Amino acid sequence: MSSFGKQKPSNLEKPIGKGKPEVNIATFALLFSEIVQYCQNRVHTVPELQTKLSELGQHVGSHMLDVIFLREKGFKREIKLLSMLIFIKSTFWKIVFGKEADKLEQANDDDKTYYIIEKEPLVNKFISVPKDKGSLNCAAFTAGMLEAVLNGANFPAKVTVHWHKGTTFMIKFDESVITRDKTVDSR
Amino acid sequence: MSRQANRAGDPRKVNGELFTLTYGALVAQLIKDYENDEQVNKQLDKMGYNMGVRLIEDFLARANMGRCNDFRETADVIAKVAFKMYLGLTPVVSNWSAAGDEFSLLLESNPLTEFVELPSGHNNLNYSNLMCGVLRGALEMVQMDVDVRFVQDTLKGDNITEIRLKFNKRLEDAVPVGED
Numbered sequence: 001m002s003s004f005g006k007q008k009p010s011n012l013e014k015p016i017g018k019g020k021p022e023v024n025i026a027t028f029a030l031l032f033s034e035i036v037q038y039c040q041n042r043v044h045t046v047p048e049l050q051t052k053l054s055e056l057g058q059h060v061g062s063h064m065l066d067v068i069f070l071r072e073k074g075f076k077r078e079i080k081l082l083s084m085l086i087f088i089k090s091t092f093w094k095i096v097f098g099k100e101a102d103k104l105e106q107a108n109d110d111d112k113t114y115y116i117i118e119k120e121p122l123v124n125k126f127i128s129v130p131k132d133k134g135s136l137n138c139a140a141f142t143a144g145m146l147e148a149v150l151n152g153a154n155f156p157a158k159v160t161v162h163w164h165k166g167t168t169f170m171i172k173f174d175e176s177v178i179t180r181d182k183t184v185d186s187r
Numbered sequence: 188m189s190r191q192a193n194r195a196g197d198p199r200k201v202n203g204e205l206f207t208l209t210y211g212a213l214v215a216q217l218i219k220d221y222e223n224d225e226q227v228n229k230q231l232d233k234m235g236y237n238m239g240v241r242l243i244e245d246f247l248a249r250a251n252m253g254r255c256n257d258f259r260e261t262a263d264v265i266a267k268v269a270f271k272m273y274l275g276l277t278p279v280v281s282n283w284s285a286a287g288d289e290f291s292l293l294l295e296s297n298p299l300t301e302f303v304e305l306p307s308g309h310n311n312l313n314y315s316n317l318m319c320g321v322l323r324g325a326l327e328m329v330q331m332d333v334d335v336r337f338v339q340d341t342l343k344g345d346n347i348t349e350i351r352l353k354f355n356k357r358l359e360d361a362v363p364v365g366e367d
Contacts, residue, residue: 098198
């Protein structure tokens, strides 16, 4: 690497930009399809495949979180559980997927569990699930993104994906999050 | 009908950063899975090829382009129509060989490499090699055998990203068995 002298400024010196550039949905869909096929060739079962997709999603989510918090909120964190969830449902979803998530719900019997429901997630739009893999939901990738975003914002949680009213992302928060949120509330 | 649907947050477009980071996640995974950069390059090229083979159909269906008369016209269509349509940028076509069978696409910016810095020890990695595969695959489907490779890459300290395309030969229509 001899040409280092006149190199372009490194990423850290570049302005972060407004995040406007967009690519064609076909470009993304085909890339995602290749990713799913690649992962599928390296695993044996559907749950393994979903785990793999979720890991890749986490990689995306953890990077996305920084960019969006910086750009949208001037790096102010969300500290309340509910505002974090609403931030994800509206702001985050809108930027990343071009629309707000369809629904945000809390489980009736469990204060640790929340659901984000999306009738047709972007990543599933062009995927037809083969008959013998009926339970496969490639939105596991999105679930991974959500998990990384929540963990990165210090709301440790597990996010899983289910076929229910379209696709339902089940968010199970760590006990500590709920305990902490109560103290924040009572202040 | 499609015109109107386009207005509310264009459904035919996807957030560019989602795309960039998704690609980044893929490359990071490949680097973990394969032993050396050459194998990663090869895998990226293969995936790109698969994409290109399918992307050309979308392109022909939407772009309404006729047949190209020569390689120069092909170059223009790739740069001005295809790149614009799928990545939202227009590379410059230049450095034609005397015989007119080789040219370069010069990219000022590259959506695949946004946010990316190559860690040391990956000097042989062609991070955006997927693109070569896409071009090769798409052109093969319109009966052109073309070599595609990276010559310069801003990720490696060059001032510009340059992709070189070399026309090898025209592929004859292969008629599928039992369909003549």
